[in-house]
Amino acid sequence: MTIENKLSTIKYSPDTESHLRPDNEKCKSCKSKICQKVCPAGVYEWLEEEQRLLVKYENCLECGACRIACESKSLGWEYPKGTKGVLFKNG
């Protein structure tokens, strides 16, 4: 099953602005891009052509794994607003 299929079972109220703010300069020189590997929602994707980290913040499950794993501890991370983000019914 793809991650998109899994995520489609979750209720979200997406915000219009991202609560995840990578420091793209740091990302350019980041070797591991480990945020991509730990994220349980496939939020991050390194775009090699554009030299940019794509952040599908609206899929975020608010776990905090990327914040702790980030190679250079440069990932700006906060909880979405109280009315926004993920809503688990069966957590």
Add this chain to the structure above:
Amino acid sequence: MSDIREQNKTEVIVVGGGPAGIACAVTIARAGHEVILIERGRFAGSKNVFGGAIYTQPTREIFPEFEKTAPLERKNIEHKYAILGKDDSTIISYRKKHEDPVSYSVIRGKFDRWMAEEAKKEGVILVEETVVRELIVENETVIGVKTELENYYANIVILADGVNSLLAKQIGLRETIEPKDVAISVKEVLKLDKEKINDRFNIADDEGCIYELFGGPMLGKLGLGFIYTNKDTITIGLGITLDEFGEDDSRPPYELLDNLKSHPSIAPLIKDSELLEYSAHLIPEGGYKKIPTLCGAGVMIVGDAAMLVNNLHWEGTNLAMISGKIAGETAVVALSKGDFSENSLIRYQNELEKTFIIKDLKTYKDLMDVMHAQKTSYLDYYLRKINSFFEMFTSVNSKPKRELYWNFIKNYFKEKNPKEILKDFGYAVKLLWGILIK
């Protein structure tokens, strides 16, 4: 400024409506004090994910009659420990129908919400859909919280904001969390007919079964899987330490879960089920050595925010509830004295040290270090060895049994050099010594 302070001032603010925060707030309200419980989710439980089982005895310490009205799924009567190889498994199982069940499976979206509603009935002021962004600190004393909309002030602020506890970090009560000190956990709740659940797990309608899963896609990694039975769903998930994702070929957590689900010993249990909801959450794994400073002037820190989790036993909600309760009692004592200094609130830490919470975490203080050091051995080699022992033991191939045994033993000494064997036993003794003696 001072007007607003007076208007928005209460006796105690608790941040986070999980088991720790709710237990804490209700303890304070029961003593007749004003307490505001702030939760960022739409309702308590809507951001929370666990295995899981809540434990009867500690839950009764907070809600003595919870079994009458709480949304409980099943009473657990069986606990299985499964060692998964690539395509085989060895399972140890303990089953007993206790008069008084040790634990119940629950769904946090229902159970936390129920607890919060109960707390409200007992006087807790519950504020939902509100994120505390920052603590307000004056003269090195925490005097309130900043939310998106307003500032609230209080004599004491209690941080029950869970594993990420950005607030404890803000005021320097704890260091930055390292990847090796948390596990990322993914889980799926799968819809399946009640009858099928009962048949496959050999249980009656209200009975439950827990699986703890070692190995499988987690072979050689610091990770554990779990299965819980709910009324008409099954929960399956796994947790893996964050520093296990550094390899070039490491796969994301949801792929490991898919691998676990398709393991030949697991797939038949969940066959024909339908994914109801996918979720993820962090588990604190730092243990005793990573417990932060537990209090400061005007502030205490409880539950996951304080790393109070016994991960080997999947115990977290109980440590959360009991630490919350003790912090609540400490707040009540402090309010009666009118003293909110660190010297007064240190009572919380002193009392906590007398309980199973700190004692258990101390007992397992070396566990994670040993497992990190020994994972290719304990979490890969020996797990496979256990399975290969039973493969040998159950084989029928017209070979004399003594020969089979000696081959098994010879292989062990071929695969492991004396130095490695010494190391394996040395670490095992160190671990046991730590658990049993000091």
